[in-house]
Amino acid sequence: MSLEQFKNRNVGTQNYKTLDLDHTPVTGMGQFKQVVSRTFKPELFVGLWVTFREMINALFRGKMHTTQYPFEKLPISPRYRAIHDMLRLLESGHYRCIGCGLCEKICISNCITMDTQYDENQRKEVSEYTINFGRCIFCGYCAEVCPELAIVHGPRYETASEQRASFSLFEDMLTPIDQLNLQQEYQGFGAISPNADENIKKTPLAY
Amino acid sequence: MSEVQTVENMVSITIDGVDYKAKEGEYILNAARANDIFIPAICYLTRCSPTLACRLCLVEADGKQVYSCNAKVKEGMEITVSTPDILAERRAMMEVYDVNHPLQCGVCDQSGECELQNYTLELGVDSQSYTIQDTKREATNWSSVLHYDPGLCIVCERCTTVCKDMIGDAAIKTTKRGGEALDKAWKDEMPKDAYAMWNKLQKSVIAPSNGTEHTNCSDCGECVAVCPVGALVSRDFVYTSNAWDLKKIPATCAHCSSGCQIYYETKPASIEDRTEKIFRVTNEWNYVSLCGAGRFGYDFENRTATKDATTFAAAVKAFKKAKVINFNSVITNEEALMLQTLKEKLGVKLINREARAFQRFLGFYSEASGQSLYSLDFKEVMATDFVMSVGSSLRNDNPNARYAFNNVQKLNKGAGLYFHPVGDTLVPTFGKNIEMFAHKVGHEEAALLFIIKLFADQDKLPSSVKEQLDSDFVELLGGDTAKFEKSFEKMMKKKESFSLMVGEDLYFHEKAENLAKLIAVLEASSEVKVAMIPPKTNSLGVALICDLDDEAEGYTIGYNESGDFKLSALGDGDLDMPAMNQQEGTLTNMHKRVTPTNAALEYNGYVLNDIVREVASAPKETIMWTEHLPVSKGFKAVEFDSLPNHYTNDGVEHRGYLLESTSVEVEEISVDKFDDSNALEGEIAYRCNPQRQFNDFSDKAHQIFEGFGLYTSPAKAEALSSKVEVEFANGKLTLDVIVDERMEGDIVAIPDFKSAENIYELFAGSRYQTVTIKEV
Incomplete structure (x- = not known):
């Protein structure tokens, strides 16, 4: 194995680059000039005209383009990738995740982490699971790689919150046990293809 | 393996039409590996006898099918690794291994480094032709560290082989599985070797050889290391991490003078605690075998250290007035050289009992x-x-x-x-x-x-x-x-x-x-x-580098030992020092080899180099001392970063370098007359550690359970109560009596792994001492 990583002891130096931006005016006169030139450009009136035209269209000609969010919501595609859901097995209600760590491994922004342990039933138990939504780019790889169809992207795109951490724990993502009957099978990346049966060979069994 | 390969003991062989040289008497498999040719094999272990359990290493040599792990090379031998027949055999064997093997690789600890996974893919097994009813096999714990899941076991017998041929415990063996007998019809349908392999596999499973549920062994965990699948895992590690999540840090084990090659495998401790933690220790098991302390005694790091300027100033002051530095052999060559430099510049005396002897x-x-x-x-x-x-x-x-x-x-x-x-x-x-x-x-x-x-x-x-x-x-x-x-x-x-x-x-x-x-x-x-056998970890290195003193008095600095001012990597001293898994440097092991070790875990405190820089002079990093190790004593003037740390496929060790030995002519030796009346009589105590204990660091590790007590043979224990007082000429100890089932005779053993107990002083410069044992 390569020993290079152990030979780099320069942990304290970073390689930052500064952007080459226009200078901000420093004198009072310079600032004043900038305000005047920005305020009285003709583009302002073009924008005002468009707004006025559309207002007339919407109010008097019945041509409304906007959806009355949050009272109305547009339907989203089943392949839409929003905040993740953790699904349960329909039969037993147990969570599907087996703690294999493939989502953790494939995650390109390194935002999934899980802790696993040996439980009293001699099974692998997921003791903690978290997604750092500050880093997640909703690429969908985790859902695609999951062998148990356990982690999927849900339809919940309203992610405004005081803290992003509010979505990120296992319990937050897991289907509530009393809503198990409402659990939807995911149709996006990683879902079983309609012709899956044709593509697999069967393993013979002795019984 | 280190013997010189001369022209005389090399033979010429041909593998798949290409000429190669091989050592005479070498097995074909090893000869191929040494020449970087791949022959599939699961059950063979270098340095152990061939078991012929997997039969995958089948090759054609001079027109005949042979098992390459068991057949030796001959001059002019022509070897073909794969023929259509052999490929059919191998494919059938892998299919057989996959019969009833659980397919939930996701939960298995071995996933990602599993040889069954690898060979199934390598041999392109994409369908299954064979089937037999499965047998119920339940997971058990064999000992305080071993966990065996027979459901995953492919009975390659590597664990039993290594336990017998390398470790010597022979604590596990194959036993009857009690499974369904193979349908005779398979015999005609499937390749011959695959059938024979399956026939044996279907009948056996691994179990402790003493007939009980638990192994009676030294808990070295070498069986865990060699297991190709997830059947044998250490109890502490089961289901805690995937192989690919762990970062491997090449290091040298710091518990005894063997200085074995190890990898510390680390990852963040948990979701809440992101500091790196060692999850397990692995080794290049084909070329080096660990003991229980090396494999399981890894969490001895010093977590308490911080950079506190006042204690550091106190340490510098203490060093300036010190007359003696008392240390032990759990120390790198670089640190030993620093202490020697202090001796030369400040005139302190250096005390290290075991290295001095x-x-x-x-x-x-x-x-x-x-x-x-x-x-x-x-x-x-x-x-x-x-x-x-x-x-x-x-x-x-x-x-x-x-x-x-x-x-x-x-x-x-x-x-x-x-x-x-x-x-x-x-x-x-x-x-x-x-x-x-x-x-x-x-x-x-x-x-x-x-x-x-x-x-x-x-x-x-x-x-x-x-x-x-x-x-x-x-x-x-x-x-x-x-x-x-x-x-x-x-x-x-x-x-x-x-x-x-x-x-x-x-x-x-x-x-x-x-x-x-x-x-x-x-x-x-x-x-x-x-x-x-050097007595402790780096005794050889210390003995070569330091000019040690026999007796010394005055203000003493203790480095992991007692003293007026104590530097300690255990976190109990006046100033914290890094433990061996937190520092880089070199160790000199019993193989006369200077081996590099790397820091596995973070350390936030001061190191010895900082003190030496204040009181004498020192370079920026500890490892910059490596090139200054005394060449006159056999060391080489090479930089730490240029030291290699790996084994090659032919088993040659490339870790650091070997010490140079010099020789001179000597005159005839005159020896004293042996006097047989010098034998020690009476109740005798022997200074000796239990099997997995070497020092305070192994004792600190949570998977090492051997306690500090009076170790006796079972017969002797019967004559003693459960707690005794052992009286020496210059002190006494109260100890619990612990039975060591493999000891014989009347001599009792007292461990020295706890430096705070001052056992060396009680034994007064000898390993044996007459004592009085009293009941309490």
Whole structure:
């Protein structure tokens, strides 16, 4: 194995680059000039005209383009990738995740982490699971790689919150046990293809 | 393995039409591996005997199908790795291994480094043709560290092989599975070897060989290391991490002088705690075998350290007024060199009891033999076919010495002589040709004279030795003369190379000088070559680098030892120091090799180099001392970062470098007369650690359970109560009595791994001491 990583002891130096931006005016006169030139450009009136035209269209000609969010919501595609859901097995209600760590491994922004342990039933138990939504780019790889169809992207795109951490724990993502009957099978990346049966060979069994 | 490959012992072979050179007498598989040719094989372990369980290594040699792990190369041999027949066999074998093997790789600990996964993919197994009813097999815990899941087991027998051939415990064996018998119809339908393999596989499973549910072994965990699938995992590690999440840090184990190659495998401790934690220790198990302390005693890091300027200033002040530095051998070469620099610049005295004893002994040996270092390393010992051990409790002192003794018996059809006052029930089980002498304490000279009498050329002996050889040593050492003569004749059959391992008893012997001379005489007059077991981790390095003192008084700095100002990597001193898994540097091991180790875990405090920079002068980093290690003592002036740390496929070790040994001409040696009345009588205590304990650091690790107590044989324990008071001439101890089932005789063992107990002082410069044991 390569020993290079152990030979780099320069942990304290970073390689930052500064952007080459226009200078901000420093004198009072310079600032004043900038305000005047920005305020009285003709583009302002073009924008005002468009707004006025559309207002007339919407109010008097019945041509409304906007959806009355949050009272109305547009339907989203089943392949839409929003905040993740953790699904349960329909039969037993147990969570599907087996703690294999493939989502953790494939995650390109390194935002999934899980802790696993040996439980009293001699099974692998997921003791903690978290997604750092500050880093997640909703690429969908985790859902695609999951062998148990356990982690999927849900339809919940309203992610405004005081803290992003509010979505990120296992319990937050897991289907509530009393809503198990409402659990939807995911149709996006990683879902079983309609012709899956044709593509697999069967393993013979002795019984 | 380190022997020179001369033209004479090389043969020419052809593999798939390409010419290669191979060592004569080498197995085809090893020859192919050495030449970077891939032959699939699961059950074969380098350094162990072939088991022929997997049969995957089938190749065609000179037109005949042979198992490459078991067939030796011959001059001009033509080998074909894959023919259509062999490929069909291999494919069938892999399909058979996949029959009833659980497919939930996701939960398995071995996933990602599993040989069953790898070979299933390698051989393109994408469908299954075979089937049989599964047998219920339940997971069990074999010991405090071993977890076995027979449902995952493919019965490759690597665990049983390594336990027998390398470790010597033979604590596990194959046993009946009680599964469904194979349908005879398969015999005609499937390839022949695959059927035979399946037939055996279907019948067996692994179990402790003592017939109980639990193994009676040294808990080394080597079976866990060699398991190709997830059947054997350590209890602590089960389901805690995937192989690919762990970062491997190449290091050298710091518990004993074996200095084994290890990888510390780390990842963040948990979701809440993102500091790196060591999850397990792995090794290159084909080329190095660990003991239980190395494998499981890894969490001894110092977590409490911070950079506190006031304590640091106090430490600098303490160093400025220090007269003595008291330290032990759990220290890198670089730190030893720093201490030596302090001695030269500040005039402090250096005290290190075990390294000093070894240094004196090595000095006496060098004076008498003319060689600066002992002759053999322990890999060379493993290659001999007659091995002897004097002055070392083989099972406890050093695992590598024990593995060498055992491996010689198993692989080289070897023989062995074991001289030690404390009887042992395990050593005689290593092989059929082993004689054990439980001699009296103080008769170590007689043991060496006896070896001289057996092996030396009488004409080459100095007269002072020759005249002592007339006594009946077998009788004196507690054996039966007539019986021994008969068995010795058998032992000597077809033997070519001889080795002697000597241990700590001799270094702490009052006649150490005479013993060292006898060893030199033995080497000069016979074919026996000697290897020495340095007492503790880096004793050899310290002995070579530091100019140690015998006695010293005044203000003392203790480095992991007692003192007026204490530096400690255990977190209990005045100033914190990094533990061995938190620092980089080199260690000198028993194989006379200077090996690099890297920091696995973060350390936030001061290091010795910072202090040395304040009180004398020092470079920026500790590892910048590496190139200044004394060349006159055999070290090389090379930079730390240029030291290699790996093994190649032919098993050659590329870790650091070997020490250079220098030799000079010497005059004839004159030895003292042996006096058999010097034997110690009465109740005797022996300073000896239990199997997985070496120092405070192994004791700190949470998977090492061996306690501090009075270790006795089962018979002796019956005569004692559960708690006793042991009275020495200069102090006493109250200890719990702990039974060591493999000990024999009346001598009791008292461990020295807790430095706070000051055991060395109680024993007063010897390893044996007469004591009074009282009930409490």
